[in-house]
Amino acid sequence: MLEELLIFTRGGLILWSSCRALGGAALLKGSPIDALIRSCLLEERSGDAGFTKDAYALKWAFNNDLGLVFVAVYQRMLHLLYVDDLLAAVRKEFSQIYNPKRVSYDDLFTETFRQLHLEAEARAEAMNKSKQQPTNPSSGSGAGRGPAGKKLGPNARAGGGAAGKKNSGSGKDDSDGDSGKEHNGGFTANGTVAKGGQENGAVKDSSRAARAVVVDNDGKENGDPNDGAFDVNTLRKKTGGKKGGGGGKKNDVKKAAKTEPKKVVKQMRVWDDKPPKNEKLDFTDPADERGEEVIEKVLTNQGDSMMDKDEDLSSDSEDEEDEEEENAGAGQKKKGWFSSMFKSIAGNNVLEKSDLQPALKALKDRLMTKNVAEEIAEKLCESVAASLEGKKLGSFTRISSTVQTAMEEALLRILTPRRSIDILRDVQAAKERGKPYVVVFVGVNGVGKSTNLAKVAYWLLQHNLSVMMAACDTFRSGAVEQLRTHARRLEIPIFEKGYEKDPAVVAKEAIQEATRNKSDVILVDTAGRMQDNEPLMRALSKLINLNKPDLVLFVGEALVGNDAVDQLNKFNQKLADLSTVPTARLIDGILLTKFDTIDDKVGAALSMVYISGSPVMFVGCGQSYTDLKKLNVKSIVKTLLK
Template sequence: MLEQLLIFTRGGLILWTCKELGNALKGSPIDTLIRSCLLEERSGDASYNYDAPGVAYTLKWTFLNELGLIFVAVYQRILNLLYVDDLLSMVKREFSQMYDPKRTVYNDFDDIFRQLRKEAEARAEEMKKSKQAPKPVGNVSRKQGQAAAQKAGLEGGVKQKNGASGKDGGDGGDGDFAKGRKSENGYSNGMGIEESHAAGVVKNKENGSSENGAFDVNKLQKLRSKGGKKPDNVSKASKVEPKKKVTKKNRVWDEKPSESKLDFTDPVDERGDENIAVMADQGESMMDKEEIVSSESEAEEDEETEKDNKGNAKKKGWFSSMFQSIAGKANLEKSDLEPALKALKDRLMTKNVAEEIAEKLCESVAASLEGKKQASFTRISSTVQTAMEEALVRILTPRRSIDILRDVHVAKEQGKPYVVVFVGVNGVGKSTNLAKVAYWLLQHKITVMMAACDTFRSGAVEQLRTHARRLQIPIFEKGYEKDPAIVANEAIQEATRNGSDVVLVDTAGRMQDNEPLMRALSKLINLNNPDLVLFVGEALVGNDAVDQLSKFSQKLADLSTSPNTRLIDGILLTKFDTIDDKVGAALSMVYISGAPVMFVGCGQSYTDLKKLNVKSIVNTLLK
């Protein structure tokens, strides 16, 4: 049974709801749909599942972009109603005929909707019965089919020996059965017996009777004769004078190297302690520097391309494209948008955006543009480009505050440390970027303590200890083979006692499919309830970014023991300086998780940490 059907504008004004249904929806499925699906450019999806305590809804929707209307149907997920899509299209068609922008009440639409729902339900029942009813087969027709099969099989066997196509081209009661069969040589069913026989002989001759296992000796002789000739490039290369041999220089051995050249360790005092004498100071962190992005966009090709019958790209005529841009188009259709969207999808994939994400984005942009009136003096490609740019800005712009410094001061006023947990797969640079975040916080006069909770990887505690010595900050460690959740809990208690403002928790790298380590990570998060869970991911990954983040979030949700499930709160993107313009991993990660990119690692020193510039990323993706 349908729970509710709503019609509202893109501005949020509800024009009509079905009073006949009268069901009060539990939770807020419509608000969640708008916030989590429509505003996140997921409107190209077929449906949306909403889960709340004691209820599970499925929501389907359609747009009327020409009038700026949205039609949403809500029903219980267990019912799986088949007529909802048909009902939405009929409601959209009928309501568009009576819509008036000045009206806000449509009580007269109740009777129309009641009739439309009956028609949709009746049509769905008919389709269901037609699929379930078996087709009757008589005894006579069965005998004719068996006789035709035997006859066709015998004739086909004879023809295959003679090189023919093995088809029955004659007329009679067995003609339909013969037409339904497909020959091995692939000739059309309309060909006669003699014609197919001749065609088959010619084909076998051209193919060198390869179907019978024979080999053409003439071809072998031709290949040998070709192989005997030297190619032109080889003869030309032989004429080139050989380069002079480079002689190796003698190595000069330094028998008494200075100790300063060989000593790369941190300085120690005379007592032999591991405390560093001077804190590592490498200047101001890039987090506090504003990146300037040029607003000038690169010039694009003015003429649209289309594909001919052979699949080659050709440019439209100057007059036709210019006339369409001047006159505009009444309503954009999906067929008009497909060429531009395909070009955009290919461009996004070349920038390392996951194929699944690029396809969903293009579907969402098509859903938002279909039916809209194209403005004059604009091309379809530029219209699609503008819509995609707006969609990317909406996705990459954080929906909540990511000001960590403000959150740290709020936690300090409450008398507790601000806890950040770094998670991710192996080898992405969690410990190194944890040290970069610590260096940035120290520059803002915030006291930091590190917690070495990577008790799995050999050398992880020593690596973090080295960063702590260089930054002159305390570190809490308990060695290896300890429960990381207990170590993190004790570290937070120690930070509360000594008055540290921030606790940075380093965890072991783990693959998203490693069940024991994922269970340990879930325990650490549930036990300590950190203020921020940062997923550290590489900017080099493409499709794997989707798999990593989706499985990390799914495992944290499945293994959670608390009612308030904690998922990924933010993303730290590493190795951003190694990808040139392949910045698509940032888009893929944000789209699949909904978490913002809070830090970007772009080098090997402590200062190489900066914010994500949304405008720069969007320009890079679309240029």
């Protein structure tokens, strides 16, 4: 049974609802349509086949030219077969009566919908009955029988000819058997070797098929010798002899070895007349020798964090790039001037999926070269195709530029956070409640969790907040000492219990200590773990469920491509599966590290945001405490499409 069919504009105006028009009350639980809009339509997943929410399944259709959305909701256990047919019929009929100035169609479309619904149900029922009718056992499946149901002779096989022969013209079966000709030494339409009297699809000589040598029944080679076959005579000519062509090659190697010049040993360069005396090249923390002066220097001379600086995108280099792109675009316009102009002048062509495929294929390849996961690039292109299909191409507008603009808008929507996470504001709100703001850093091994935790601590200190660290990485050797070094240099307290302790209990005691000391923020460091490590993932889930942090930050590398999708999927899946509460706590935000090492390969940011739906809150771009900044969404989009 269809629960509801809703028609609304892309702006959110509901034009018609089956529950409202038919006099019933909407009994949908959990707001599945709102969930569809938030999780699918706004997140550029409109190319998906369907969406499920609790007990409901949803399907949708667009009229992109009019900006209309048609959504059908039904019980997911029913598997209604007529929903797609009904949506297509409703879209066709409603588009004919749609008037942008009208806001309600209850009296105009209700009777039409009743008729369309009945017709769709009747067609689905008739189709279902036809599938359930038993087949005539005497007719069989048609294999090995002639047109009149008689068995064919022993020589008549899958080919259906007089002696199982093939039609040599097109490679298709000749079922009448009067025009079949033997096709020795050729390939059929499905790519298998066709021999006289042999069944299609059974290639017995695999080595011959692999070398693409076609042999007839007499054992002789057919066809062109240059047609992919292996020619021994050609090889002998190239090696310089009929039988032993390798002798001359050895002599050539010896001559080359004799004439090879000696390697030049690189001399050490001396920059000054007098080399400097041996100095102590020790760049470790010198706090042990000089005490508090070094710590003071770290806090005062590091400068302001990049988090509080806004990047200026209007640089000269970018202006030059824009000019180059415009010139390239002008060149393309000249190249295909007649075809593109003819399309526009001939009339406003309605875009079809086949028209969009070449431009989408080029965009997908471009995204993958920028380190975007293949699965994400494919889904993005499908979503853009769904949003453009049916639109009318404007005058003097190319399809490639239309697709490029739609993709740019889609990327901006994805990378722009759905909800604003302002840490400074949330810290003040927690402070008013008398509780510390708890941030937990999670991620895989070696991505830089401890280092970037210290960068976040430095940024918070610059905003006059009291910060405390919690060393909950009780698994990796040296993790507590590493965090202790950062705490000493930043002059902030650290809570530690050593190694081989339960990290969830250590975090709980640290939060209690921060509450007693009235610390504003506590940063919890956890052990790095691979997404498939079951014991460590279980320990992480226990830590999060027991302590209920205000923010769970996933720390990931900007270098990864497809692995970013697997990491975030597995982390969220494990946190959901191992949760002891009905509403599992998942990842809230992302911190991307090593962002200064990737040049224009910025696709990991897009892959992570698309998979998790969580925003990139911090970007690590160096090794000092100030090297932490915000993600510039416009710059990322421009780099991805460049």
